[in-house]
Amino acid sequence: MHPADDIRGSASKKLSGKKIVLCVTGSIAAVESVRLARELLRHDAEVIPVMTLAATRILHPDALWFATGKKPIVELSGDTEHVKYCGVTNKSAHLVLVSPCTANTISKIALGIDDTAVTTFVTTAIGSKIPIVVVPAMHGSMYNHGVVQKNIERCKKEGICFIDPFLCEGKAKMADLEEIVESVIRLVGKRDLTKKRILVVGGATAQPLDDMRILTNRSSGKTAVALAKCAFERGAIIDLWFGFGLERIPSYLSVKRFMTVSDLLGFVTVKELRKYDGLIVCAAIADYIPEKHKGKIPSGKEKLLLELSPAPKVISKIRKCVPKAVLVGFKVESKKEKAIERAVELLNKNKLDFVIANTLSAFGSTDSEIWIVNKKEKVIHKQGTKDVLADAILDLVC
Ligand SMILES: Cc1cc2nc3c(=O)[nH]c(=O)nc-3n(C[C@H](O)[C@H](O)[C@H](O)COP(=O)(O)O)c2cc1C
Known part of the structure; x- marks a missing residue:
């Protein structure tokens, strides 16, 4: 048993049996993804960490490995991890969560470019209709860029759900962890009140x-x-x-x-x-x-x-x-x-x-x-x- 299992389900069983692919990109807010992964585990989710190379410069993969009990996927291998979790025939992942998401990755997702492990997971998930949640985090000037905004709209038209950042100190800061975790529970949970x-x-x-x-x-x-x-x-x-x-x-x-x-x-x-x-x-x-x-x-x-x-x-x-x-x-x-x-x-x-x-x-x-x-x-x-x-x-x- 990995030490990450010590906290599994300690807050609730709301994410029992749910596989969440947690994609981390090269934003400074990547340092928050350890706490995010742990919160998801506390609600009993299985968390599959995926990182871009830029993210590994900000957060060492060992930190997410420790946090989730799983070695982060930074480069795809002959195991075709994107297909294993998000391919249309397997669809073993219940949700892909890109948190934090850089301006760069948002635009790549919008255009269907997949040149990192993260963007390849997302492209595959879009094709398989697996729910995707994007949590942007970036400097205010990047967030205000017209093309970035257009690409956010484009992603939304594809059915991707965004958790909006809050604007503070000139930054578009990542939404708070509680909102991200609650939104994950809302998207993969019972959903029996969606029409109410x-x-x-x-x-x-x-x-x-x-x-x-x-x-x-x-x-x-x-x-x-x-x-x-x-x-x-x-x-x-x-x-x-x-x-x-x-x-x-x-x-x-x-x-x-x-x-x-x-x-x-x-x-x-x-x-x-x-x-x-x-x-x-x-x-x-x-x-x-x-x-x-x-x-x-x-x-x-x-x-x-x-x-x-x-x-x-x-x-x-x-x-x-x-x-x-x-x-x-x-x-x-x-x-x-x-x-x-x-x-x-x-x-x-x-x-x-x-x-x-x-x-x-x-x-x-x-x-x-x-x-x-x-x-x-x-x-x-x-x-x-x-x-x-x-x-x-x-x-x-x-
Ligand atoms: C310390 C540091 C912090 C950064 N923070 C952000 C950020 O919060 N948001 C962002 O969009 N880019 C940020 N960047 C720039 C991205 O890392 C850069 O655009 C990179 O190409 C993103 O690659 P990725 O989208 O594949 O992770 C930061 C770069 C550095 C060095």
Whole structure:
């Protein structure tokens, strides 16, 4: 067993049985490919490293050999490695990932030139219709070159998927590793939500008490982010409306932020919502709204009484906008029995398709326990990490 196998599948089994050809070209970002290969292994992929000669000047092949447990292919041999992995009769590779990809290699791919191991793998994969992902990395001036841009468009017309760089310090820097790994999972994974557009509304609301203070709750937004990530991985078009919460939102997710109930209600229109097949509302939305004082309430008072009024119910407005879409609500209470009872009430009152009942122990933790209540008031119990539960909840919108 090679030491690389020690980390195999340690993060998930999402890439089990998947063979990913990792093509590395002569960009300085080649130094990141060790970490990229290791992340793919952690999700249980088999990684076949292929390098251009220019890449070997930046990163020694031994580094990728160590990282993947496989000797990088730098020169093709009588073994015809490109055909072995990407030939139309074998098609043993599930995806070819060119990361980082130089301006030079992009243009060669666009023109069908294959004079390196990397470009020969890509040309073969195009002909065999194996999915290809290109992750450009280069100086800004190279990226702005009209011919490079035209060649990117040409590659896209061939069906090649690009993960766009981010422009910073005059460079077109390689996308972050998390986005690359998630995109690989999205392309070779279950893909059972590819025809679905899903909205997740998560995080807490934060109502102002004055110009400085807010009244909020302990929702971290973890469930919302887990649901959005999982929907992305399963191929959905996913939008996240996210309130106040500490959870980091991955850069590849499309996010709209809100703070107050009124901000959120402002998003809820028929025009905005009718595009969704499924809507999951796991946000911890205020039940009571304080009256906002102008400026700052002075400190040092002996007693401070706050007056709160009941908040309008966002979920019922959402249901009115989309009477037919699958709508999933959440209900949290201190005790399981109460949570289920209130979940049934919420479901019937707003004609929801499902309500997820959970208890306060779920707040902020990575593991949780849920009870899914369906229209027939049947209760299904699930327990696990928020990622595992996100998968089960998304099965409801399939
Ligand atoms: C240290 C160093 C860093 C480089 N970084 C980049 C880069 O980030 N992007 C790029 O397109 N070219 C970069 N180049 C230039 C490429 O290595 C050069 O165009 C080479 O011919 C690419 O060959 P390949 O596409 O076969 O790997 C760099 C060159 C050197 C020496």
